[in-house]
Amino acid sequence: MEKVLGVIDYGLGNLRSVSKALEVLGVKVILSSDVRRLSEVRGLILPGVGAFKRGMENLEKLGLKDFLRQSLNRGIPFLGICLGFQLLFTESEEGGRVKGLEVLKGRVVRFSKGIKIPHMGWNQVEFKKDNNLFKEIPDKSFFYFVHSYYVEPEDKDIVISTTDYGGEFVSAINKDNLWAVQFHPEKSSELGLKLLKNFISIC
Amino acid sequence: MLAKRIIPCLDVKEGRVVKGINFLNLRDAGSPVEQAKAYAKEGADELVFLDITASFEARKTIIEVVRETCEEVFIPFTVGGGIKDLEDIRALLRAGADKVSINTSAVENPEFIKMASQEFGSQCIVVAIDAKLTEDCRWEVYAYGGRKPTGIDVLGWAEEVQALGGGEILLTSMDRDGTKQGYDLELTRRVSQRVNIPVIASGGAGNLEHLYQAFTQGLASAVLAASIFHYGEYSLREAKKYLKEKGIPVRIYPTPSESHRCKPADEGEKYPEG
Numbered sequence: 001m002e003k004v005l006g007v008i009d010y011g012l013g014n015l016r017s018v019s020k021a022l023e024v025l026g027v028k029v030i031l032s033s034d035v036r037r038l039s040e041v042r043g044l045i046l047p048g049v050g051a052f053k054r055g056m057e058n059l060e061k062l063g064l065k066d067f068l069r070q071s072l073n074r075g076i077p078f079l080g081i082c083l084g085f086q087l088l089f090t091e092s093e094e095g096g097r098v099k100g101l102e103v104l105k106g107r108v109v110r111f112s113k114g115i116k117i118p119h120m121g122w123n124q125v126e127f128k129k130d131n132n133l134f135k136e137i138p139d140k141s142f143f144y145f146v147h148s149y150y151v152e153p154e155d156k157d158i159v160i161s162t163t164d165y166g167g168e169f170v171s172a173i174n175k176d177n178l179w180a181v182q183f184h185p186e187k188s189s190e191l192g193l194k195l196l197k198n199f200i201s202i203c
Numbered sequence: 204m205l206a207k208r209i210i211p212c213l214d215v216k217e218g219r220v221v222k223g224i225n226f227l228n229l230r231d232a233g234s235p236v237e238q239a240k241a242y243a244k245e246g247a248d249e250l251v252f253l254d255i256t257a258s259f260e261a262r263k264t265i266i267e268v269v270r271e272t273c274e275e276v277f278i279p280f281t282v283g284g285g286i287k288d289l290e291d292i293r294a295l296l297r298a299g300a301d302k303v304s305i306n307t308s309a310v311e312n313p314e315f316i317k318m319a320s321q322e323f324g325s326q327c328i329v330v331a332i333d334a335k336l337t338e339d340c341r342w343e344v345y346a347y348g349g350r351k352p353t354g355i356d357v358l359g360w361a362e363e364v365q366a367l368g369g370g371e372i373l374l375t376s377m378d379r380d381g382t383k384q385g386y387d388l389e390l391t392r393r394v395s396q397r398v399n400i401p402v403i404a405s406g407g408a409g410n411l412e413h414l415y416q417a418f419t420q421g422l423a424s425a426v427l428a429a430s431i432f433h434y435g436e437y438s439l440r441e442a443k444k445y446l447k448e449k450g451i452p453v454r455i456y457p458t459p460s461e462s463h464r465c466k467p468a469d470e471g472e473k474y475p476e477g
Contacts, residue, residue: 012324016299020274050324116401116424118326118370122206122248122454142206142454144279146326165205187279187301189243191456 003203004028006041008068010058012083013049014186021186025197033062043077043203044068046084047186049146052108053095055083065101072103072178077203080180085173086151088180094149104175106153115166118148123163125171125183131160133172133179135198141191143171143183150182177202206454207418208248208425209442210281210403211432213238216255218264235268239276242432245439247278248454251304251373251427254284266298273299281329283373292319296327304373306331307346310353310360313367320368329403330369332357334390335377342390349377357390358397365398372398373427376406383409383430391421403427411437411445418451 005027007019019029022045030037038044046068048055059065072078080088089100092108100108111117122142127134150169153159163171163182172181179199185192214221219233231237239250252272254265262285269282282295283304292303309316309330320328333349334342334357342357361372374394376387386404395402401424404417408431417423431437443453 014296014299014301016270016273016297017277017301020299021277024274024277049326113399116399118400119205120326120371120401121208121424124204142456146279148325184279187277189278189456193277 002026002028003043003200004030004041005200005203006038006044007031008038008044008046008064008084009033010048010055010062010064012055012058013047015047017186018045018047018081021193021196022200025193025200027200033064035063035067038067038071041076043079043199044071045079045081045199046087047081048083048087049184050083051095052083052086052092052100052149053098055087056098056100059087059101068101069103075177077199078178079199080178081186082147082182082184085180085182086149088178089151089153092149103178104153104158104173105155106151108149108151110149111166111169118146119150119165120146122188123165123183125161125163127161129160129174131172131174132202133160133174133181133195133198135201137191137194137198143181143185143188143192143195145171145183147182204452206248206452207423207446208403209246209414209439209453210249210251210425210427211242211247211439212251212253212405212427212429214253214255214429215265215268216257217261218256218268221255236271236275239272239280242439243276243278246443246454246456247439248425249278249301250276250280252280252282252284253304254282256285266294269295269298269300283329283331288315289318289322292323292328296323300327302327302329302371304329304331306333307348309364309369310344310346310355313363316364316367316369320370325368325370325400328369329371329373330364331373331375332360332364332394333375333377334387336387336390342393345377349380358393361394361398365400369400371401371403371424373403373405375427379407380405381430382407385409385413386417386421386423386426388416388420391417391423395422395424401425411442414442415446415449415451418446 158173161172185195279301281302333345344355403425404423405427
């Protein structure tokens with residue numbers, strides 16, 4: 001049977017690309033901010049590029065904050081992308097101190113001075129653990145990044161990959177049925193699609 | 204390590220490519236989507252569509268190009284040309300563009316950069332600067348497709364662009380554009396050193412050495428190239444190989460050893476952009 005995945009539309013970022021990439025891989029996509037429609041899916045994707053504060057405001061306004069927490073508690077397969085990764089954590093220093101979804105403990109901090117910001121372009125993802133998300137993807141493959149802040153998780157056990165940009169930062173995490181990546185698989189050509197395919201297989 | 208980017212640029216007029224590559228096996232060489240797919244397959248890191256549609260009525264055609272490209276090409280792409288207000292940007296981003304490039308409208312109203320970056324995020328606001336060397340050896344900003352001198356100093360403007368929230372600078376040397384004599388390395392280096400956002404070098408690439416110089420001497424984060432690839436003098440693959448051999452970090456995929464490992468388990472399945 002055709003799998004149905006939900007892409008959460010909270011008004012930020014290039015949502016069309018994520019949806020189209022998933023459709024190319026053969027799943028049906030519900031791109032929506034409607035909690036009822038998003039409740040009937042096999043897996044959820046929280047994409048997004050842009051400001052942390054605006055992201056949280058929009059999630060709250062649309063009533064998605066509680067829905068996301070509940071879904072994650074229920075253990076539905078979940079993939080956060082870029083801002084959708086950062087929003088899972090306790091707080092961000094972007095725009096003062098802004099509280100996140102607090103699903104995971106940790107902070108979102110800005111890259112230090114002396115390097116070009118945003119971190120923009122293709123960088124290597126170094127695997128720290130074997131993970132189903134990386135199945136059949138070679139270690140140190142290039143993925144597309146665009147961000148000025150990165151996540152510092154308290155629990156280092158959840159880190160499944162790091163990337164080097166003026167020092168190592170966490171580029172992907174996994175805890176139970178929750179995955180999140182700092183890069184954009186939907187913009188990372190073949191290997192990005194492979195990663196999304198791996199996520200679909202998990203769902 | 205962050206790879207240096209190579210970004211082919213396609214000129215699009217009324218929804219058709221007017222300056223693009225002569226890929227021999229393209230069914231329709233005038234189709235932006237076909238060209239974009241071919242470039243992505245060759246290993247382009249990003250793409251730029253420059254919309255040179257003159258008539259106002261035909262301007263919607265670029266939106267359709269973006270919508271179609273987004274369905275089949277999974278690398279980032281930027282759209283530039285004729286963007287005047289926030290609604291233009293919103294329409295392009297909603298259609299699936301990753302970034303927009305603004306030029307004249309930013310020069311005329313610098314606050315536009317600020318409004319755009321606050322609304323959509325710095326990461327998707329590229330500011331294009333057309334620079335021309337003056338007699339007293341400064342660089343001056345030109346607007347209206349290089350037709351109108353503005354009296355504005357390029358280095359100061361670059362700094363202002365960053366302060367206003369521009370996420371990237373697409374820097375074109377008008378003196379070098381079309382000459383194939385190489386990028387203006389001095390200009391590129393000066394701007395790269397002045398700002399903390401990525402700078403894309405543009406104008407003048409004639410051979411692969413020029414690309415190399417833009418990174419090593421010009422300190423560019425990326426290079427934009429059109430004719431060097433369009434007319435088949437060099438392929439993107441060759442360019443990447445050349446740069447890698449000279450020690451520049453570039454993304455090469457798939458390498459022969461990797462390609463068999465990355466095939467999906469179920470044979471015969473195909474990814475859209477190869």
